[in-house]
Amino acid sequence: MFTTRPTLQGTFGMVSSTHWLASQTAMAVLEDGGNAFDAAVAAGFVLHVVEPHLNGPAGEVPIILAPAGGQVKVLCGQGVAPAGATVAHYRSLGLDLVPGTGPLAAAVPGAFDAWMVLLRDHGTKPLADVLGYAIGYAEDGHPPVERVGETVETVRELFETEWTSSAEVYLPGGRAPRPGELLRNPALAATWRRLLNEVEAAGADRAEQIEAARRIWRTGFIAEALVRQAQRPTLDTSGARHTGTLTADDLASWSATYEDPVTYDWRGWTLCKAGGWSQGPALLQQLALLPPELPAYGSAEYVHLLVEGCKLAMADREAWYGDAAQVPVQELLSKEYAAGRRALIGETASRELRPGSPGGRVPALCAHARAVAGGEPGFDAPGLAAGAGEPTVATSGEPPVAPDGATRGDTCHLDVVDRFGNMVAATPSGGWLQSNPVVPELGFPLGTRLQMTWLEEGLPSSLTPGRRPRTTLTPSLALRDGIPVLAFGTPGGDQQDQWQLHFFLAVALRSAVRGGLDLQGAIDAPNWHNDSFPSSFYPRGMSPGSVTVESRTDPAVIDGLRRRGHDVTVGDAWSEGRLCAVARDPETGVLSAAANPRGMQGYAVGR
Numbered sequence: 034m035f036t037t038r039p040t041l042q043g044t045f046g047m048v049s050s051t052h053w054l055a056s057q058t059a060m061a062v063l064e065d066g067g068n069a070f071d072a073a074v075a076a077g078f079v080l081h082v083v084e085p086h087l088n089g090p091a092g093e094v095p096i097i098l099a100p101a102g103g104q105v106k107v108l109c110g111q112g113v114a115p116a117g118a119t120v121a122h123y124r125s126l127g128l129d130l131v132p133g134t135g136p137l138a139a140a141v142p143g144a145f146d147a148w149m150v151l152l153r154d155h156g157t158k159p160l161a162d163v164l165g166y167a168i169g170y171a172e173d174g175h176p177p178v179e180r181v182g183e184t185v186e187t188v189r190e191l192f193e194t195e196w197t198s199s200a201e202v203y204l205p206g207g208r209a210p211r212p213g214e215l216l217r218n219p220a221l222a223a224t225w226r227r228l229l230n231e232v233e234a235a236g237a238d239r240a241e242q243i244e245a246a247r248r249i250w251r252t253g254f255i256a257e258a259l260v261r262q263a264q265r266p267t268l269d270t271s272g273a274r275h276t277g278t279l280t281a282d283d284l285a286s287w288s289a290t291y292e293d294p295v296t297y298d299w300r301g302w303t304l305c306k307a308g309g310w311s312q313g314p315a316l317l318q319q320l321a322l323l324p325p326e327l328p329a330y331g332s333a334e335y336v337h338l339l340v341e342g343c344k345l346a347m348a349d350r351e352a353w354y355g356d357a358a359q360v361p362v363q364e365l366l367s368k369e370y371a372a373g374r375r376a377l378i379g380e381t382a383s384r385e386l387r388p389g390s391p392g393g394r395v396p397a398l399c400a401h402a403r404a405v406a407g408g409e410p411g412f413d414a415p416g417l418a419a420g421a422g423e424p425t426v427a428t429s430g431e432p433p434v435a436p437d438g439a440t441r442g443d444t445c446h447l448d449v450v451d452r453f454g455n456m457v458a459a460t461p462s463g464g465w466l467q468s469n470p471v472v473p474e475l476g477f478p479l480g481t482r483l484q485m486t487w488l489e490e491g492l493p494s495s496l497t498p499g500r501r502p503r504t505t506l507t508p509s510l511a512l513r514d515g516i517p518v519l520a521f522g523t524p525g526g527d528q529q530d531q532w533q534l535h536f537f538l539a540v541a542l543r544s545a546v547r548g549g550l551d552l553q554g555a556i557d558a559p560n561w562h563n564d565s566f567p568s569s570f571y572p573r574g575m576s577p578g579s580v581t582v583e584s585r586t587d588p589a590v591i592d593g594l595r596r597r598g599h600d601v602t603v604g605d606a607w608s609e610g611r612l613c614a615v616a617r618d619p620e621t622g623v624l625s626a627a628a629n630p631r632g633m634q635g636y637a638v639g640r
Contacts, residue, residue, distance in 0.1 A: 036554050036557045037557050038553055038627070038628070038637075039553060040547070040549065040552045040553040040554070040626070040627045041625060041626045041627065041637050042547060042624065042625050043624055044623060044624060044640075045063070045452050045624070046064075046069070046450065046451045046624065046640070047615045047625060047626035047637065047638075048060050048072065048449050048637065049613035049614055049626045049637040050076055050080070050446065050628070050636070051445045051446050051611055051634060052079075052178070052445070052636075053634070053635075054079055054170065054175060055077075055084075056447075056635075056636045057636075058075050059447065059449055060638045060639065062163065062166075065158075065162075066157075067156070067158045067163075068155070068451050068453060068455050069449040069450060069451040070098065070151055070152065071152065071157055071158040071163055072449045073151065073449045073459055074148045074151055074152045074156060074163045075164075075167075076447050076449070077144075077148050077459060077461055078090075078148065078163065078166070079166050080445045080447065080461055081221075081461075081464075081477065082170045082221065083175055084178075084181075085218075085466045085477075086184040086434075086467060087462065087524065088144070088443075088444065088463060088464060089144070089463065089466070089477045090142070090144055090145045091142035091144065091259065091463070091464040091477055092143070092144045092480045092482075093110050093140070093142070093143040093482055094110035094144045094147050094461040095108070095110060095307045095311060095459070095506050095508060096108040096110060096151060096459040096508065097294060097307070097457070097510040098155065098455075098457045098458075098510075099455070099456040099457070099510055099520075102454070105305050105512070105517060106291050106292070106294070107294050107305075107307045107308070108147055108150060108290075108291055109289060109290050109291075109292060109307070109310075109501075110143040110146065110147025110289050111140075111143050111310065111311070111502070111504050112141030112143035112287055112482070113141050114141075114486065114497060114498050114499065114502065115139075115140070115141060115278040115280060116278070116280065116282065116283055116498045118496055118498055120489065120495060120496050123137065123488050126273075126275065128488060129401065129488060130488060130571055131483050131484045131485075131486055131571070132269035132271045133270040133439040133570060133572070134270050134439065134468055135267045135269025135270070135271075135275055135277070135469060135481070136264075136276060136279065137276075137278070137483070138468070138469075138480075138481035138483045138484045138571075139278075139279055139480055139481060139482075139483065141283050141284060142480060143287075143289060146251070149250075150247075150288070150289045151457075152243055153240055153243040159242065160239070160242050164225050164228075164229065167221075168225050168226060171217065171222035171225070171476070172222035173215075173217070174215030174217040175215065175216060176214065176215060177212060177214075177216040178212065178632075180632075181466075182210045182211055184434050184466065184467055185203045185204060186209050188434065188467050189209065191436065191437060195470075196470040196471070198470050198473040199471040201471070202218055202471050202476060203471075218476050219476070220471075220473070220474070224477075228255070231245070231249055232245040250284075251284050252281070252285050256281060257281070258473075258474040259472060259475070260281050262472040262478075263276070263278070263279035263280075265470075267469065269437075270437050270438065270572075279479070294307065294510070295308050295313060295362050296317075297320055299320045299323075301513060303515065304316065304317055304320065304511050304537070305512065306507060306509060307506075308360065308362065309356075309360025310501045310503060311354075311507050312350055312503070312504070312505050313509075313530070314350075314360075314365060315343075315350050315507075315530045316346075316507065316533055316534055317366055318342075318346035318365055319339070319342050319346045319534050320534070321370075321371035322346065322375050323342065327542070330538070330543065331587070332590065332593070333589065333590045333591075333596075336582075336594060337594060337597050337599070339535065340382070340561070340594075341378040341379075341382070341383060342378060343534070343563060343565075344383055344563065345377060345378070345387060345389070348386050348389075349365055349388050349389055349391075351402055351567055352388030352389075352397055352398055352493075353388065353391065353493055354503050355486075355492065355500075356493075356497070356500040356501040357492065358493040361394065364392045365391050367391075370391050373389070380597065381597050382578050382597055382598035384577035384578045385577070386398070386566060386575075386577075399487045399492050400489060401489070401567075402487075405574060406567070434467055439570070443462065443465050444460060444506065444523075444525065446459070446460050446461075446524055446612075446613045447613065448522065448614060448615040449615065450624050450626075452622075452624075454517075454617060456510065456517050456520045456615070456617060457520065458508035458509060458510050458522050460507065460508045460523075462506050462524070463482050464480040465481070469481065483496065483502050484502075484570060485502040485505070485569045485570070486503070503569070505525075505526045505527055505569050507529050507530055507533070508520070509521050509533055509537070517617070519614065519616045520614065520615050521537070521615075522612070523611050523612040523613065525562075525610065526569060527562075527564070527566070527568060527569050527570075528562040528610075531561075531562045532560055532562065532612060533612070536610070536612050536614070539551075539558050540552065540614075543555065548623075550616050550625060552614045552615075552625055555612075556612045556628070556629050556630075557630065559583045559587075559609070560582075561580055561582040561583065561586070561609055562580075562609060563579055564576040564581075565577050565579060579599075580600065581601075581603075581609065582602070583606055583607065583608055584603050584604065584605060584606045585607075586603075591603065607630065607631040609631075610631060611634075611635055612628075613637070614626065615637075615639075626638070626639050
């Protein structure tokens with residue numbers, strides 16, 4: 034079949050990421066003798082520089098890793114709500130929702146510490162080696178992709194009138210970044226250079242230097258600057274100026290942690306995801322809802338089945354997922370529960386939000402979610418607040434950005450596999466240039482992940498001090514007969530586990546290429562998503578019955594979906610998904626990689 038690019042194959046190392054400079058950085062680390070984990074860390078810090086509208090050091094990153102011969106683990110780089118981030122405090126400010134921008138939306142930053150823990154425990158390279166690539170691109174400049182400039186232009190007025198520290202970095206001389214010209218971030222480069230200078234005092238030992246970097250982030254000059262920024266009154270999407278709740282104690286007391294993945298077995302595959310503090314189990318629930326016999330791949334019946342299953346899984350996400358309560362994951366994935374839920378899938382599109390009752394429990398939806406699901410006025414446009422202005426056009430799987438900075442799910446992704454058999458998938462996000470003002474002393478902003486919590490007590494995803502906001506970030510790793518063979522993921526907020534399901538099924542159900550998995554064919558296949566559940570992003574809207582498909586979709590499939598009652602929007606030909614993937618055949622040692630052509634930005638490299 035025709036694909037936009039070949040599925041790469043080799044034996045030395047393979048990388049796929051959402052930006053070619055990050056991919057080549059990771060490959061350079063492999064060529065220099067590093068392993069997959071060294072490469073991932075170096076690429077992650079480059080993504081902070083070259084995709085600043087999609088992620089930053091003060092954002093978050095869940096990582097799934099499979100060390101050669103070891104156990105698959107999840108490394109949680111999702112920070113928690115600060116001690117002062119209570120429902121009562123936010124309600125006292127007159128808020129019904131956590132703002133989509135500004136310091137009130139900032140959780141404890143998690144990305145930096147997660148990358149450091151990964152490097153310390155599984156990497157081989159010194160910190161200076163892996164940070165050098167990001168320092169070079171920040172200091173010497175890089176030609177930005179179009180969406181960086183488009184995002185800056187969208188929030189230009191906000192930057193020029195309110196977030197002036199951001200204007201200094203992204204509107205130098207009043208000019209937004211442009212492709213073909215060099216974009217520099219000298220403040221960020223200076224931050225990493227100062228960090229490296231200070232860690233040298235810890236001695237020459239690699240692990241001791243990494244630990245020193247972690248201390249500087251949590252209690253040193255970086256922590257001090259982050260707290261100062263959180264305490265500055267900042268205009269946010271509520272239309273008011275607020276200070277945040279992040280304190281020095283919050284930063285000092287948090288660190289990235291390991292945990293076992295949640296898994297599901299399907300036709301000889303084992304899918305590994307992060308736990309119920311993420312939306313990861315939603316992919317597993319969608320697999321569990323599939324009947325033993327599937328309709329023809331890509332048919333209207335097939336797409337209908339997957340869309341309706343997604344609605345049920347996401348309704349359960351709304352009622353049961355979150356870090357503020359025990360998530361009944363095993364019951365949600367049980368055969369009995371899946372059979373009962375599968376029976377709800379009819380011949381026509383559902384417009385209801387229908388969470389289930391695992392173990393006989395009564396599902397709990399917050400008042401806002403009930404209002405959204407009930408179609409009350411003002412909740413019919415997913416992801417953008419009334420009065421926030423028109424979004425920029427969403428293409429290539431990147432969501433729109435409003436003039437006040439409201440964003441639906443900007444994210445990056447990277448996957449690496451090396452010749453030793455190490456494999457890693459990571460989805461860095463948050464700390465977007467449009468999320469918070471740039472911290473003047475550091476060159477990057479705080480994140481906004483707390484917007485995914487509810488300001489109502491007693492829910493799994495209620496805003497709760499010391500608890501993680503339920504994240505949409507959801508990398509994937511798949512085993513075949515118990516052996517890691519595939520790492521993949523995508524940006525896209527609530528769409529991530531929709532696009533990933535379609536990709537995985539395409540890999541599992543369709544023919545191989547060159548004796549290996551047809552990764553590029555699965556990525557290139559026409560994709561779709563639906564918004565029939567409350568968005569994870571401010572202002573938490575939904576569009577019941579909606580399905581957005583690429584214009585490359587067979588017209589007969591579009592007609593078939595409409596006959597089944599779906600409200601079908603036909604998007605651009607290459608607009609649904611930004612998937613990355615790498616694979617390893619354990620029998621031959623052959624490595625594979627592929628990357629999304631949408632947006633002409635993601636690339637796979639390897640040999």
